[in-house]
Amino acid sequence: MNFTVELAERSYDVVVRDGARDQLAALIAERAPRAKSVVVVTSASLAQQPWFTLTSGLEEFTLFVPEGESAKTMTALDELLEAFADRRLSRDDVVVAVGGGAITDLAGFAAATYLRGVALVQIPTSLVGQVDAAIGGKTGVNLAAGKNLVGAFYQPLGVLCDTSVLATLASRERLSGLGEVAKCWLLENRNVERLRGASLDSLIEMAVGLKVAIVGADEREGSSRVLLNYGHTLAHALEKLALRRGPDELRHGEAVAIGLAFAARLACALDRVGDDEVKYHDAVLATLELDGRLPRHYDTDELLEAMTFDKKARHDLGFVLAGVDGYSLVTGIDRAVVADVLERFKGEL
Numbered sequence: 479m480n481f482t483v484e485l486a487e488r489s490y491d492v493v494v495r496d497g498a499r500d501q502l503a504a505l506i507a508e509r510a511p512r513a514k515s516v517v518v519v520t521s522a523s524l525a526q527q528p529w530f531t532l533t534s535g536l537e538e539f540t541l542f543v544p545e546g547e548s549a550k551t552m553t554a555l556d557e558l559l560e561a562f563a564d565r566r567l568s569r570d571d572v573v574v575a576v577g578g579g580a581i582t583d584l585a586g587f588a589a590a591t592y593l594r595g596v597a598l599v600q601i602p603t604s605l606v607g608q609v610d611a612a613i614g615g616k617t618g619v620n621l622a623a624g625k626n627l628v629g630a631f632y633q634p635l636g637v638l639c640d641t642s643v644l645a646t647l648a649s650r651e652r653l654s655g656l657g658e659v660a661k662c663w664l665l666e667n668r669n670v671e672r673l674r675g676a677s678l679d680s681l682i683e684m685a686v687g688l689k690v691a692i693v694g695a696d697e698r699e700g701s702s703r704v705l706l707n708y709g710h711t712l713a714h715a716l717e718k719l720a721l722r723r724g725p726d727e728l729r730h731g732e733a734v735a736i737g738l739a740f741a742a743r744l745a746c747a748l749d750r751v752g753d754d755e756v757k758y759h760d761a762v763l764a765t766l767e768l769d770g771r772l773p774r775h776y777d778t779d780e781l782l783e784a785m786t787f788d789k790k791a792r793h794d795l796g797f798v799l800a801g802v803d804g805y806s807l808v809t810g811i812d813r814a815v816v817a818d819v820l821e822r823f824k825g826e827l
């Protein structure tokens with residue numbers, strides 16, 4: 479299925495299908511006809527995967543970046559930009575990112591900044607990449623002070639979501655992606671019964687459709703794009719605290735699942751929705767085999783502190799919450815209420 483991110487002259491297609499990566503040559507010929515070479519940015523382990531074959535129709539060279547979150551550092555960015563320069567990449571050429579969200583974020587930011595912007599194609603290979611990271615133009619790297627603190631909005635020429643490559647994804651990475659899928663299902667307010675029979679491809683299409691529509695309406699997160707942060711206020715705080723226990727303690731989507739279950743409970747405590755909404759959230763998470771429970775070892779005060787200073791919270795405690803008129807960003811919530819809901823939520827374990 480093809481979706482279009484409508485952004486006037488920067489509009490582009492997101493192709494979701496088995497074999498989508500085969501469209502690379504046609505995409506480059508159409509959108510970057512002057513290109514002479516293509517630099518593929520990926521990791522050494524992904525390049526070993528059986529599906530790793532690309533045809534761009536142009537001279538190609540491949541650059542390897544570190545695996546996972548270690549790709550999103552200023553050091554990796556520096557090395558990548560120097561490698562672009564060594565290869566004399568010109569403004570007419572194309573950067574093709576092949577990897578999970580970490581690689582699409584890093585390569586996207588490198589493409590946004592090298593020569594003040596070179597063409598970019600995103601080929602996301604993880605579920606998080608396909609339903610979220612590679613679409614919408616948010617690119618960037620992390621600082622010691624926090625995730626995604628340096629970056630740029632930079633839209634690609636196209637996004638090729640090849641669903642066949644997901645076959646080699648580890649089950650924990652797949653579940654992580656389902657956390658974002660659950661968020662989209664809830665935002666769309668879709669029926670749990672339909673979720674039970676849904677194929678992974680149809681879920682990817684649902685999530686991509688939602689993200690494409692929201693980015694087209696609000697590229698820079700001035701209004702509706704904030705809804706895509708549903709569940710993320712608590713998720714970001716959990717991820718920050720989890721890092722102390724090691725990089726593999728909590729995957730992003732696992733944190734989002736907990737954040738979604740919490741957001742329903744908070745909305746209920748604020749009388750914005752009834753208990754049925756909490757049950758609906760729990761049923762969506764359970765159907766996708768996601769664990770929405772908040773582990774007891776996260777300290778409530780530390781979570782509150784981390785949530786207040788979340789990059790997106792603008793120094794105020796803000797949550798996207800369900801309500802009678804749908805979802806909206808709610809700020810100025812009494813910290814004592816948030817603390818109380820967190821404590822009671824932990825007690826559900």
Ligand SMILES: NC(=O)c1ccc[n+]([C@@H]2O[C@H](COP(=O)([O-])OP(=O)(O)OC[C@H]3O[C@@H](n4cnc5c(N)ncnc54)[C@H](O)[C@@H]3O)[C@@H](O)[C@H]2O)c1
Nearest residue numbers: 546547578579580581603604606607610611616643646647
């Ligand atoms: N820019 C955005 O809008 C946005 C949105 C959501 C997440 N993100 C970012 O995305 C990152 C998380 O992305 P992620 O969950 O994809 O993690 P990731 O990029 O770290 O990939 C997870 C692991 O899966 C492996 N992998 C990827 N595709 C594979 C495949 N087809 N087969 C086998 N292994 C494969 C990777 O090599 C890696 O080891 C975070 O840094 C997050 O901040 C960005």
